[in-house]
Amino acid sequence: MAEQAVAVDTNAPWGVRMGIGDRVIVGIFVGIPFIAVIVSVAVLWGWGVTWHDLVIGAVMYVIAGHGITIGYHRLFTHKAFKAARPLKVALAVAGTMAVEGDVITWAADHRRHHQFSDRPGDPHSPWRFGKTVPALVKGMIWAHVGWTFNNPKTNQRRYVPDLLADADLRRVAQWQPLIVLFSFAGPAVAGGLWGSGTWDGGAAWSAFFxxxxxxxxxxxHVTWSINSICHVGGERPFRSRDRSGNVWWLAPLSGGESWHNLHHADPTCARHGVLRGQLDSSARLIWLFERLGWARDVRWPDEQRLAARAGAD
Incomplete structure (x- = not known):
């Protein structure tokens, strides 16, 4: 029903508003992990985390996180490179494991964000309510998580016709429930079987948590911090038409996404951390994929383009 409503005007930036069912789903998959982060402080204090949990969590974080940064963001949204079919599918699956929605919906929202960045129409600008301190506090909450509960659905036929035409991506989007289930259950199974090879229920629950x-x-929250923190603070060595900034301390956890100023100055660039000392693990992996022959036509930084964009507004 909602898809028919969105298709009424293929030129409109967005279509129908989120229904109650959509908000319930967002609440479950956003709220429960958020509560887990809070509860983890108390759990760590009273019980602790095993090194098995840390290893499994780190591996899953790296896979899902780079599925978002390399796949959802740099490949599917901005076409910063072209990927061989196995890599394309693998990145789409890895990104889905982050539980941030399917690749087509994610890319549509992000392309709309770039069109209207920090202006009316941007789905998650922290400047939405004004520039006063109370307005900015409200805007930060909105940009960080509030928008996920009350965001008019982006018109996919307008913003991502290329992704809608990709049968592989449509199939991965259909597999989303199973991939999300694996993202939760996989660590539990790994934790329960690690060591003796026989089932350990306590270790399984620990790894699940x-x-x-x-x-x-x-x-x-690392992903959402790019929407909120990186559009309020940070250095701005390159000219962009919005308030995107570089936040260095987010770079390791975000796979280089927090070098956000260059990204908005030159969105199709495959490397976001282009200055000396700027860690960008996503770009390093793209470089490796290129060397292995899995990626091609990579849009690496161009000195002339960088020079033309240099100089903060």
Whole structure:
């Protein structure tokens, strides 16, 4: 029903508003990991986390996190490179494991964000309510998580016709429930079987909590921090038409996404951390994929383009 409503005007930036069912789903998959992050403080104090949990959680974080940064963001949204079919599918699946929605919906929202960045129409600008302190506090909450509960659905036929035409991506989007289930259950199974090879229920629950819920909650808030923190603070060595900035301390956890100023100055660039000392693990992996022959036509930084954009507004 909602899809028919969205298709009424293929030129409109967005279509129908989120229904109650959509908000319930968002509440479950956003709220529960968030609660887990909070509860983890008390759990860590009174019980602790095993090194098995940390290893499983770190591996899952790296896979899902780079599925978002390399796949959802740099490949599917901005076409920063072209990927061989196995890599394309693998990145789409890895990104889905982050539990941030299917690749087509994610890319549509992000392309709309770039069109209207920090202006009316941007789905998650922290400047939505004004520039006063109370307005900015409200805007930060909105940009960080509030928009996920009350965001008019982006018109996919307008923003991502290329992704809608990709049968592989449509299939991965259909598999989303199973992939999300694996993202939660996989760590539990790994934790339960690690060591003796026989089932350990306590270890399974521990891995489910730490490497499943807490890991997803942490990744959510790192991703959302790019929307909120990186559009309020940070250095701006390149000219852009919005308030995007570089926040260095987010770079390791975000896979280089927090070098956000260059990204908005040159969105199709495959490397976001282009200045000396700027860690960008996503770009390093793209470089490796290129060397292996899995990626091609990579849009690496161009000195002339960078020079033309240099100089903060």
């Amino acid at each position: 730490w490497a499943g819920l807490v890991r997803i909650g942490l990744l959510h």
